[in-house]
Amino acid sequence: MIVSQIILKNWRNFQSVEVPLQDRVFLIGPNACGKSNFLDVFSFLRDIVQEGGGLQKAIQDRGGLSKIRSLSAQPYLDVEIEVHFAKSTHQEADWKYAIGIKQESRQPYLAYERVWKGKEQIIERPDSDDKKDKLRLTQTHLQQINANLEFRNIAQFFESVCHDHLVPQMVRYSNEFSGSSISGDPFGRNFLERVAKTQEKIRNYRLKKIEEGLLMAVPQFQKLTYIKDELGKSHLQALCEHWTGNGAKQWEDQFSDGTLRLIGLLWSLLESNSLLLLEEPELSLNAEIVKELPSLVYRLQKQRQVILSTHSWELLSDKGIAGEEVLLLTPTENGTQVELVSSISEIQPLLKAGLSIADAALGRTKPPKIEQMSFFK
Incomplete structure (x- = not known):
């Protein structure tokens, strides 16, 4: 099972994101655009279900809901996360899990929690019991063994997420x-x-x-x-x-x-x-080793999904990396925009001509004023 699609609203750098994911995903973008925060979505969901964790602790460990909510979002808007799961790339989703989180009187609550098995929705919260006891909405069903039996495979998936x-x-x-x-x-x-x-x-x-x-x-x-x-x-x-x-x-x-x-x-x-999250795996490595990392990940990942962030030209020069595997993160006035590189019209002909992601797309991550650094005193 892999994450086949991620939908975010008001999460950290991102006001609105909806992108498909492959078995292997490369995140590119300038510094401070939100690559680590994109990866943290999956760590956040892991922290909800792990032993000693839970929704409240996962939020507190990140400084509270105000630190998670996008700065570009209007105050008090819900933070929303929706994850789709499939057996493999390009297949219909077998499962969907979604939560919305709001805050009232300094206390985070679930605005909603929803689960679909195929096209059938099997969880819809708030339910009648939640309406009788609002404190129930301070916890997800995902984290509760007595409530997640029907979709425990999702909890187990998140629990096994590895961040390196x-x-x-x-x-x-x-x-x-x-x-x-x-x-x-x-x-x-x-x-x-x-x-x-x-x-x-x-x-x-x-x-x-x-x-x-x-x-x-x-x-x-x-x-x-x-x-x-x-x-x-x-x-x-x-x-x-x-x-x-x-x-x-x-x-x-x-x-x-x-x-x-x-x-x-x-x-x-x-x-x-399990899902493996890698942040800048090229750090401290010789450039010739870095060039081999994409094929190394491909050979060793087997049935697991790998999502990695990188700034490395050497890593992205591997012509085996497809545009569908690369997400370009671009800061805007309304939060960071996330696009599949293969969907960007200016890049499509470059990839078709045989250029690597490094040659075709990495220039778009260049800070617009970087040339002025030479005049820095």
Whole structure:
């Protein structure tokens, strides 16, 4: 099951969005246009259904409904999210889930919650019980086991969403960062715990596959292993050719940023069949590695859907990326506009002529006043 369409109203940067999604989706646009906020829709829905989460906490963790509601929207308008699911691209939706969220007396409430199975609507809220007890509208049926039986597969889908934006320093110095972890651990603070908690046979398989990738991408690299130190703490250990003579080995706190980023990316691609959200996977990686990322994602994603944001010309120069896979985000006075690159008339002939997305579309993400940076003092 994949997300085949997303509809947003008054969500963060977006006053109104309605776009189809493919198995592989690339988000492009200038800084501050809302690429991370687009991805956060799916993290938000995950946070509603995960253990210890819920609608109220998901909103509070984002600073309240006023921080979620689009700045370009009129005050007090509902925030609305609708997600369509299909077995594969270009098929009719098997399921639809929609919520509207409003605020009264500083308390977020459901304006509505709706679920369709095929063309049959099976949930419509507020229902008669909600009208008798308004506090019921502070929770979704999606998050309640006793209420989501008919559409629990949707809750399970959202619960399994994985958001990856590994920050090497968070892996190297995880003990130095105090406080509770961010939901979903997108920055990799607990990455080594994820590795440690993975069944040994599966862990060894994934690390072997990652080792094969590192052998091709990291000069003089030889071997990657998982170990525990004398205190029982988990580590990744690497051996390279130029250390072999004296038997020297490195732990993850000595790995380069690029090596850690690549390990995290490959682990996430191998980890499960859930929706995977990637933010700028090209960061810290050599340009030649970045060029291979689209085909790498395609080969490893199997049945899972991957949505990634990027600014990289090298990544988008892959001519295997179709215009239907790319969403262009453009800031306007009425919020960020989201378009399929394949639907933009000026770009269509360029793609038909064989140009890559980088050549045909990336120029549209250029800040209009960027040339003036050369005069900055």
